Amino acid sequence: MALRPDWLSALAAFEAAARHQNFTHAADELHLTASAVSHHVRKLEADLDVALFQRHARGVSLTAEGRQLADAASTALADVDSVLRGLRSAREEQERVRITTLHSLTYTWLLPRLPAFTAAHPQIRLTVDTEAALTRFDESGPDLGIRYGPGHWPGLTAQHLMDEALFPVASPKLPGLATLTEPAQVARLPLISDLSRQGWHDWFRAAGVHGARLDERYTFSDTTDALNAAAFGMGAALAREHIAAPYLSEGRLVQLPGPSLKARFSYYVVYPSHRRLRASARVFVDWLLALPSA
Structure with missing residues (x-):
C-alpha cells in the first residue's frame, strides 16, 4: 500500500x-x-x-x-x-561569516557599526574572533580578517580599509590638565603605553620634543585597556584615532596639545588568496570597504 x-x-x-x-x-x-x-x-x-x-x-x-x-x-x-x-x-x-580582528578595533570601531549591517543583511550570521595571535586562514579557519600592519602578508589578499593617526589623550579630570599648552609638558605626565611598534618616543620626536625623560609608568597589552587606564586618570595614553573616537565623543578623554602623527601602519581587510570568498563573506567585505569612515 x-x-x-x-x-x-x-x-x-x-x-x-x-x-x-x-x-x-x-x-x-x-x-x-x-x-x-x-x-x-x-x-x-x-x-x-x-x-x-x-x-x-x-x-x-x-x-x-x-x-x-x-x-x-x-x-x-x-x-x-x-x-x-x-x-x-x-x-x-x-550564510555565516567568520571574522578575525583585534579586540580594540572590535570594541570601539566595529561593534557600533554592526547593527547597520545586520539590519541590511539579517540572513547573514557573524562569528567574531578577537584573539591577539595571528590566525591561520585554513579551511576550518576564518573567512576574513581586519589587520593592522604594512598591508602585505604572505598568502593573503589585502584591501586597504583606513589609515590611522596617533595623538596623546588623558582624562579631563587629570590634575594639572588645564595648564598644558605644549607637547613638552605632556612629557611630565605619567605615560601609559601599549605594545604597538610606534610609541611615545616616536610622537615626541614628531612633536619636536628632544631629550625629555619620559615616565612610561604603565604598559598594557591591549590598546583599549591603555585608554581605559587614561580614562580613569592614571596618566596620558598615546591613542589611535579610530580606537579613541568613542572615548573622545563621550568626553571620557580629551586630546592633549601636539600634532597627530600619521601611523606607519594602516588597517586592511585580508582573506586567503588561494580560495574564493563565499558570497556572504564578499557582502561583508564590500560593506566594510564602503563605510564612510573607511
Whole structure:
C-alpha cells in the first residue's frame, strides 16, 4: 500500500499520541485540539481497518498493531527531522561569516557599526574572533580578517580599509590638565603605553620634543585597556584615532596639545588568496570597504 499524502498529518498526530499515550498532551505539542488528534487517529484506523489504540476510562494504550506503527512512524519522523536539521545547518553555515580582528578595533570601531549591517543583511550570521595571535586562514579557519600592519602578508589578499593617526589623550579630570599648552609638558605626565611598534618616543620626536625623560609608568597589552587606564586618570595614553573616537565623543578623554602623527601602519581587510570568498563573506567585505569612515 502506497503512503498517501493525506496520511502525513494523521501519522504525525498518531506518533505524538502514541509517544504521550494521551491525546490531550499530543494536542498541546502539535498546537491542535484533543478532538482534532482523535479525528486524525480514527481516520487512520478507518483507512487501515485496524485498531491502533485501546480506549478506556483512564485514557488510551497502544494495541500490538499500534505499537508496530508507532515504532516505524517514530523512526521515520526522526530520520526526516535529522535530514531537515542538516539541510538547515548547511544553509546557515553558508550564510555565516567568520571574522578575525583585534579586540580594540572590535570594541570601539566595529561593534557600533554592526547593527547597520545586520539590519541590511539579517540572513547573514557573524562569528567574531578577537584573539591577539595571528590566525591561520585554513579551511576550518576564518573567512576574513581586519589587520593592522604594512598591508602585505604572505598568502593573503589585502584591501586597504583606513589609515590611522596617533595623538596623546588623558582624562579631563587629570590634575594639572588645564595648564598644558605644549607637547613638552605632556612629557611630565605619567605615560601609559601599549605594545604597538610606534610609541611615545616616536610622537615626541614628531612633536619636536628632544631629550625629555619620559615616565612610561604603565604598559598594557591591549590598546583599549591603555585608554581605559587614561580614562580613569592614571596618566596620558598615546591613542589611535579610530580606537579613541568613542572615548573622545563621550568626553571620557580629551586630546592633549601636539600634532597627530600619521601611523606607519594602516588597517586592511585580508582573506586567503588561494580560495574564493563565499558570497556572504564578499557582502561583508564590500560593506566594510564602503563605510564612510573607511
